[in-house]
Amino acid sequence: MSPIDANVYYVPHKSRWPFVAVIGMFLCMVGAANWLNGHEPAGQIILTIGALTVIGMMFGWFGNVIGESLKGTFNNQADSSFRLGMMWFIMSEIFFFAAFFGGLFYIRTLVVPWLGGAGDKGIITNGYIWQGFSAAWPTNGPQAVGGAFTATSPWGIPLINTLLLLSSSVTITIAHHALLAGKRKRLIGFLGLTILLGVIFLGFQAHEYWESYVHLNMTLHSGIYGATFYILTGFHGLHVTIGTIMLIVIWLRCMRGHFSRDHSFGFEAVSWYWHFVDVVWCCLFLFVYIL
Amino acid sequence: MTMSSSNSKRRIVGTGIALGALLVSMAAAANPVPWQMNLPQGVTKVSHQIWDLHMAALWVCVGLAIVVYGAMFIAIVRFRRSKGAVAGTWHENRVLEIAWTALPVLILAGLAAPATILTRDMYNATDSQMTVKVTGYQWLWRYDYISYDGKPVTKVPTVWSRLAWDSNTARQLDSGVSPWSVVDKQTGEHDYLLNVTEPLVIPAGVKVRFLITADDVIHGWWVPDFAAKRDAIPGIMNDAWAKVDKPGIYRGQCYVLCGQDHSAMPIVVKVLPKDQFNAWLAAQQSKATLDKAARTAEVTPPQPVPAKG
Amino acid sequence: MSSTAQAVHYGEHHQSFFERWFMSTNHKDIGTLYLSFSFLMLFVGGSFAMLIRAELFEPGMQLMQPYFFNELTSMHGLIMIFGVIMPSFVGLANWMIPMQIGAPDMALPRLNNLSFWLLPFAFILMLSTFFMPGGAPAAGWTMYPPLVLQGGESIAFLIFSIHLLGISSVLGSINIIATVLNMRAPGMDLLKMPMFCWSWLITSFLVIAVMPVLSGAVTMVLFDRFFGTNFFNAAAGGDPVMYQHVFWFFGHPEVYIMILPAFGIVSEIVPVFSRKPLFGYKAMVFAIACIAFLSFLVWSHHMFTVGLPLGGEVFFMYATMLIAVPTGVKIFNWVATMWKGSLSFETPMLWAIGFIVLFSIGGFSGVMMALVPADFQYYGTYFIVAHFHYVLVGGALFSIIGAVYYWLPKWSGHMYSSFWGKLHFWSSVISVNVLFFPQQFLGFAGMPRRIPDYNVAFADWNMVSSIGGFWFGATQLIFVGVVIHCVFFSKQKATSRVWEHAYGLEWTLPSPAPHHSFTEPPAIDDSQLAHGTLTH
Numbered sequence A: 001m002s003p004i005d006a007n008v009y010y011v012p013h014k015s016r017w018p019f020v021a022v023i024g025m026f027l028c029m030v031g032a033a034n035w036l037n038g039h040e041p042a043g044q045i046i047l048t049i050g051a052l053t054v055i056g057m058m059f060g061w062f063g064n065v066i067g068e069s070l071k072g073t074f075n076n077q078a079d080s081s082f083r084l085g086m087m088w089f090i091m092s093e094i095f096f097f098a099a100f101f102g103g104l105f106y107i108r109t110l111v112v113p114w115l116g117g118a119g120d121k122g123i124i125t126n127g128y129i130w131q132g133f134s135a136a137w138p139t140n141g142p143q144a145v146g147g148a149f150t151a152t153s154p155w156g157i158p159l160i161n162t163l164l165l166l167s168s169s170v171t172i173t174i175a176h177h178a179l180l181a182g183k184r185k186r187l188i189g190f191l192g193l194t195i196l197l198g199v200i201f202l203g204f205q206a207h208e209y210w211e212s213y214v215h216l217n218m219t220l221h222s223g224i225y226g227a228t229f230y231i232l233t234g235f236h237g238l239h240v241t242i243g244t245i246m247l248i249v250i251w252l253r254c255m256r257g258h259f260s261r262d263h264s265f266g267f268e269a270v271s272w273y274w275h276f277v278d279v280v281w282c283c284l285f286l287f288v289y290i291l
Numbered sequence B: 001m002t003m004s005s006s007n008s009k010r011r012i013v014g015t016g017i018a019l020g021a022l023l024v025s026m027a028a029a030a031n032p033v034p035w036q037m038n039l040p041q042g043v044t045k046v047s048h049q050i051w052d053l054h055m056a057a058l059w060v061c062v063g064l065a066i067v068v069y070g071a072m073f074i075a076i077v078r079f080r081r082s083k084g085a086v087a088g089t090w091h092e093n094r095v096l097e098i099a100w101t102a103l104p105v106l107i108l109a110g111l112a113a114p115a116t117i118l119t120r121d122m123y124n125a126t127d128s129q130m131t132v133k134v135t136g137y138q139w140l141w142r143y144d145y146i147s148y149d150g151k152p153v154t155k156v157p158t159v160w161s162r163l164a165w166d167s168n169t170a171r172q173l174d175s176g177v178s179p180w181s182v183v184d185k186q187t188g189e190h191d192y193l194l195n196v197t198e199p200l201v202i203p204a205g206v207k208v209r210f211l212i213t214a215d216d217v218i219h220g221w222w223v224p225d226f227a228a229k230r231d232a233i234p235g236i237m238n239d240a241w242a243k244v245d246k247p248g249i250y251r252g253q254c255y256v257l258c259g260q261d262h263s264a265m266p267i268v269v270k271v272l273p274k275d276q277f278n279a280w281l282a283a284q285q286s287k288a289t290l291d292k293a294a295r296t297a298e299v300t301p302p303q304p305v306p307a308k309g
Numbered sequence C: 001m002s003s004t005a006q007a008v009h010y011g012e013h014h015q016s017f018f019e020r021w022f023m024s025t026n027h028k029d030i031g032t033l034y035l036s037f038s039f040l041m042l043f044v045g046g047s048f049a050m051l052i053r054a055e056l057f058e059p060g061m062q063l064m065q066p067y068f069f070n071e072l073t074s075m076h077g078l079i080m081i082f083g084v085i086m087p088s089f090v091g092l093a094n095w096m097i098p099m100q101i102g103a104p105d106m107a108l109p110r111l112n113n114l115s116f117w118l119l120p121f122a123f124i125l126m127l128s129t130f131f132m133p134g135g136a137p138a139a140g141w142t143m144y145p146p147l148v149l150q151g152g153e154s155i156a157f158l159i160f161s162i163h164l165l166g167i168s169s170v171l172g173s174i175n176i177i178a179t180v181l182n183m184r185a186p187g188m189d190l191l192k193m194p195m196f197c198w199s200w201l202i203t204s205f206l207v208i209a210v211m212p213v214l215s216g217a218v219t220m221v222l223f224d225r226f227f228g229t230n231f232f233n234a235a236a237g238g239d240p241v242m243y244q245h246v247f248w249f250f251g252h253p254e255v256y257i258m259i260l261p262a263f264g265i266v267s268e269i270v271p272v273f274s275r276k277p278l279f280g281y282k283a284m285v286f287a288i289a290c291i292a293f294l295s296f297l298v299w300s301h302h303m304f305t306v307g308l309p310l311g312g313e314v315f316f317m318y319a320t321m322l323i324a325v326p327t328g329v330k331i332f333n334w335v336a337t338m339w340k341g342s343l344s345f346e347t348p349m350l351w352a353i354g355f356i357v358l359f360s361i362g363g364f365s366g367v368m369m370a371l372v373p374a375d376f377q378y379y380g381t382y383f384i385v386a387h388f389h390y391v392l393v394g395g396a397l398f399s400i401i402g403a404v405y406y407w408l409p410k411w412s413g414h415m416y417s418s419f420w421g422k423l424h425f426w427s428s429v430i431s432v433n434v435l436f437f438p439q440q441f442l443g444f445a446g447m448p449r450r451i452p453d454y455n456v457a458f459a460d461w462n463m464v465s466s467i468g469g470f471w472f473g474a475t476q477l478i479f480v481g482v483v484i485h486c487v488f489f490s491k492q493k494a495t496s497r498v499w500e501h502a503y504g505l506e507w508t509l510p511s512p513a514p515h516h517s518f519t520e521p522p523a524i525d526d527s528q529l530a531h532g533t534l535t536h
């Protein structure tokens, strides 16, 4: 058994965390599925155990990795593997959103016009099944499923949120430059500002949802508009939440001086993720709110 | 390059070997027959053209297979090490590589051209003289006559077309009834799972447009001999058309998985000569004015129960 | 930072069973786990297929209620695709890619372990639905709404298990990309890489692009079922067909995910037993890339009868037909590799040749289906079933079995019985045709797929097909025997090169390969690489 030269290759220790992660995720899903099927409280209990396992796993695994990172276990090759990993993970996230955007485009450019009588197919679809329905967007369909509703105007909270996220992309970039220039105060300040912007964004979004539900009758049940609106903005909001948590972790690590000029993968990964979340929002703003 | 049907048929059959002849003869039957090996030619112009396209594609594939497998076979026989073959170093040839990229493109273009024209025809339901609305349910078909000869049809009762009673008995698990015992009394044809309580009736020689939709889940309405086929989607209307010249009884099946009795919602279309159809239609219309009780007794067959799952 | 590094021993010596198999960071052990798991699932999915063929042996219902038949069909498809073909390719990638590019392990070994262990748990979720009220999912592996929404408790479990499978395969692919791009030994240029690595690199991109789309599609189903949304309800402005578009945007690239690695494997095996370099290496790489690219533009060929606008039909027909061109390049290049070679027919070569023949039969029927008017007569029939079993069983599965016969001596250090290997091949190749060729006739005659019972006119060919099915299934027991014998009982030691003309880094390692394949970057001698000295 010849030893591996750790200057050349990085091969990590065995770890129990991946297996713990799987158990945690499995329990979450078993719990959630049981809950959805109305098996209460067993569902919630299993889900909670699963979620706690996952959280514990994250502390364990990430703590482990951070420790290794501080010990200098990761060489340049490992560093670029991590970078590649993060890049392609973000790519897969992009495609996850693409599924919903694709669905939205299909509905808007083809289905709603058909239901409203456009084109050969529309003539028969509208004429024999949905007489009297005329295409419009937003819509909750010929049967006005979910009842009359009002869509939020893009120029209120959504516009503010756009500006918030855009400026948070700027602040995180400034923080990155500060990191590269070794200016710690500046780094911590601007990173903190980024987190703040993210949190405000989430607050506004929560408020917007509340408004929609309570005053505008715009809910998940509001036909295809409500469905596409909430699945897109909802999954985006979830990603902002995850991104914010990651930012907080990175912020704490910055305060402890974990990163340096040529040792900043963790920081950069989170900033890429944040930029990705930002870009998705811009698409949302355009295609969900404005158009 | 349109597929003039008789021409290309002659050409194809001309090149046919014994297997080809067998395939062709099988194809003439109207409903599925034991040991059938090929598509039915069907009874509409479109179904014939599709059959020609299908045969053309099939023979192209057979030809290419002969070339590819032939070359491999020769290599396997000639270049065996056990026979002392010594390996060359031949591992590139620009000309060959370009050739076997370009040739398939040409062959494919030759198939795509007629296919495009035919697709366009199949999408062209204009000039239809009759419209029937077809609705799929779990697990039966509903037919409503909408218009005929430029006039709306109002008084013909809706046709509810369920699996015929004898098939339904035989298909139950452990029914003890052999599927082979299910036969059409008049023709002796084995119509197990292919017969319904009440068929759709349409006239011969008339371009009929089918408006196809569903009420619960997605179904599929298909009569192979007409080459009329479209998904029946709840809330969306599709259309297909057929002009059938030859009177007869044509059968098909639901082709989109729609739950436990997906195999038990056949389609039967009875094509009547035009005068007979007109008479039938008139009878239906007057029947509709009879009192409801009498009509129910006359037309509604026993209701088959779906299998328990 | 890395200056503090010292040499580290991670041996396989003192590790407990649990440590070795559950906490592994070793690409070989994880590869073994993947392969064993998919082998097991082959028998689970295969036994469902045997039940299907038994019910279809003759007309009439003999064994089960129709709904249960639908459960079997759906689970058979899901298990075979996500539990057999995909994991076994990932298992092969785990075993071979580090060895082929001269690396000690995968780039992200812990992630690797996570990717694997998600699988068994995902399938526990999925298979447990058989025991639930309402039974297992029964709407086909394609899970079309609205039908899928009628399922019982299984829906949530099915969807979550698909989420886990998606995470597993995306993480697995990320790992493969990082490994191939980042772990190659110095001198192993991309264009000297073995074809198997190339095929997996490109496949990984496909996985990353489409598995999340599947997750998105089933998530919409989940929301429609449990949270009152109306994605697939026209009354609310939605459309059931929207699901189909999203699903097939995943689904079509998915089928190439299941065949590109197979292309890689066959491109490894054929040159070795032809004793000649692969013909047109660069064209082969390019062809795979083309196929992958085109695979994103053809999804609606699964929906020709759904009522697409005319322009859509025609576009998707052309794009689909175009895929035959790069695929043809691959077939022709394999034949040209054999041409003027010095052929011998050891077990792996037989499977590779079987692959070429059977895959192209399936490919040809694919091209026939790409013709819109013709597909109107084929769609939803057994012709489709025959098509995809030719490409999946005759293609993907054959290549996997061939790969096992090719690399097993390297993994285990022992030779297997080539007599039984060849018998396995001949029995399989004959029975698979008895099994699936008649299904083409059934499809032409108009027999719909996903039915438990049929008219008596379809009886004869179904009986033939079922006989072929039992024969093929029973034949696979030989495979079990050969593998178990080779790993645990065979006395015949394998040399490091195993096959006389095998070139590439994996053959420079002893058999069985050491725990960490390359502990330091190997010095690369171009003449020892399969594609090292080719002029491009």
Ligand code: HEA
Binding pocket: B064, B068, B104, B105, B107, B108, C142, C255, C256, C258, C259, C301, C302, C303, C320, C321, C323, C324, C325, C327, C328, C329, C331, C359, C360, C361, C362, C363, C364, C365, C366, C367, C369, C370, C371, C375, C378, C379, C380, C384, C387, C388, C391, C392, C395, C396
């Ligand atoms: C490994 C999996 C795999 C592969 C590789 C393919 C390859 C191809 N498939 Fe297949 N397909 C499936 C798996 C696969 N398919 C599955 C699972 C389904 C059904 C899903 C479901 O509904 O459940 C399906 C369904 C399916 C349909 C839908 C049919 C329907 O439902 O009505 C179509 C239609 O176009 C199609 C076409 C093709 C084509 C054109 C190829 C091409 O890539 C084939 C190219 C290969 C060749 C053509 C042979 C070799 C080439 C030459 C020798 C060169 C010269 C050839 C010519 C010029 C023709 N496939």
Ligand code: HEA
Binding pocket: C042, C043, C045, C046, C047, C049, C050, C052, C053, C073, C074, C076, C077, C078, C080, C081, C085, C139, C140, C141, C142, C385, C389, C392, C393, C397, C435, C449, C450, C451, C452, C469, C470, C471, C472, C473, C474, C476, C477
């Ligand atoms: C991905 C790969 C894959 C593989 C490898 C297979 C393998 C097989 N498939 Fe599968 N099949 C699919 C993918 C696959 N299938 C898909 C995607 C569908 C569509 C599902 C849908 O419509 O939703 C399908 C559907 C499908 C149908 C249509 C069902 C229907 O429409 O209702 C049929 C019918 O014959 C069938 C048969 C078989 C058979 C006989 C095998 C054989 O090759 C299996 C061989 C068996 C084994 C390898 C192991 C079993 C052996 C034993 C348990 C030992 C004991 C046995 C004996 C002694 C006999 N399959």
Ligand code: CUA
Binding pocket: B136, B137, B139, B218, B219, B220, B254, B255, B256, B257, B258, B259, B261, B262, B263, B265
């Ligand atoms: Cu109705 Cu299948």
Ligand SMILES: [Cu+2]
Binding pocket: C251, C252, C255, C298, C299, C301, C302
């Ligand atoms: Cu496809």
